[in-house]
Amino acid sequence: MAVQSKPVQKLTPFGAALAGALGGCFSTAVVYPLDVAKTRIQALPADARGKGKEQLSMFPVLLKILKKEGISGLYRGFGATMLNTFSMQYAYFFFYSFVRSSYINRITRKLPPGSEIPALSTAAELLLGAVAGALAQIFTIPVSVIATRQQVGKTQKSKTTEPVETSPDSGESSDEENDDSFLGVAREIIEEEGVTGLWLGIKPGLVLTVNPAITYGAFERIKSVLLAAKNAGSNSKLSPWTSFVIGALSKTAATVVTYPYIMAKVRIQARTADTEDAAEHHWKKPHAHEYHHNKHKHVGALDILARVWKHEGPLGWYQGMQAQITKAVLSQALLFMSKEQFEHWALAIMVLWARISHRS
Template structure:
């Protein structure tokens, strides 16, 4: 029996796997930076978060909490990264392939599909990102809580006779944090931050849309010049870094708000009295509506604007950009390599199957 034709492109499942493995690799490399930037974003300056230097914070965590603290929530973050990236690349491959096929059917037979516009790339990326967020945000919530550590509950969520609001030693494992969230807030607590998360689907949309656009321009220029039409690792790194920087600057206020919502530091911030004289006698309501006790992203941003101005919206952006740019650039660089390896494995597997028959 003749050998099966070699696949030239990855299936959505294989593309998703390659992307997810690349994302896990890039996140693992810069993980201490991820922990530091999350802590910077989670707490406002008034809560003792005065030193906003990412590397100074890393040194402080290492000194006071030990090296393992720099890898708090590592397992949950890897699970979140893999599931989020797998879901994103999977849905992105499906919607992009379907869209291109739909365009191609309207063209004369044998015609090549035109390059997608930037607007189309952004739309397809946003759709894929929204689908991925819905399925993976519970793991993101747990990972954020583990990275930040236990935050004292707002007084409005404590019994009326409670005087001690200091956090007590507790189990910070994945399942323990998940159980705590469900016990306190119900299953819906695992989807804290879903609204800003859906808004932030524009972030990967901008990143991948810009990346694909610049990549297509560069490859076209190479083809016209008669040189190697493949992207080098260095070129992928630079284009990925520039794309992620642009996306981060545009969406950062919502990124900060989402982290505070998931870490529940936004709840504490919301409990802070408007006037310093009120701190000695805080109001403690006896009943709290679970559905309304968490501020939304716009509430968080309004509070920060009132207290710190627009500068407060960009607290920790430097840390976010350093971590995100390095991680995303490494992702683009490793993703294409993982795609080559995955394609080679598929070809090898196809040949082995054909020989066995």
């Protein structure tokens, strides 16, 4: 085992990114039905959120989806979400590994030869994580927008789009509305919003880069404290169970801090916020030409938070947080627990690819 551990520690940024992406897909796939439920809870419009606790509780929502849509409803948008998870995790781990190793190399050059590398400060870990998260968001958010629309489903989606006048003799509109495939949703978004519609929620998304930054920063900090208490070296490994517990605690802290923006981002991408804004200002509905001119304007995250505070109070910012924490904590803890194993698999894939490339 000692022979295997050395190359794992020397994984390139590409290798670390592959390991993180594989682990992210595995952990997300395990808890995917919970992801669908939490997205629908977060995307609920204000009138639906006031109809009872069953609308905001994960298991009643899961049962409702299962009853109305069957097993397939619990896996709506699975392909897009897996693509989003792989690309997001790959991009994040690649940028995080690259930025962190570059920063550590810069520190190492200033140290006397043979001296031990000091542990990074919490502020440094958060900053490096935020930079990596921001770069990953910019490249991967279009897939996230499509996945969110698919998870919300046809019913919610139809409520969040402006009605379009069609000829009674034409059946094209209903056919297009029924196209819930990845490309179909992407085409619909581009037709309604333009290409920039694929980047809906980019601003709160950039703010939310502090979420993985807090998660990984807290994980690395707690890990270093535990290893120091055991007089173990910085290259020592935690047990899977310890990694699971630390990962769960780290993700819980990050989710509590950032949840209001998580909720706002989902409502922007699902266009629930636009529906609520139109309902509030129904007395001054725009004419067709005015709507065409303004259709690319969307309610911002701060406007959503202000409206929720006004109508529901501060607790409204955290409606559905139980579902978010349950899904996020389980997924993140599974990722931390299995990360080392996926590093071994990533190394094996890279070695196999190198051999195939060498032979060809």
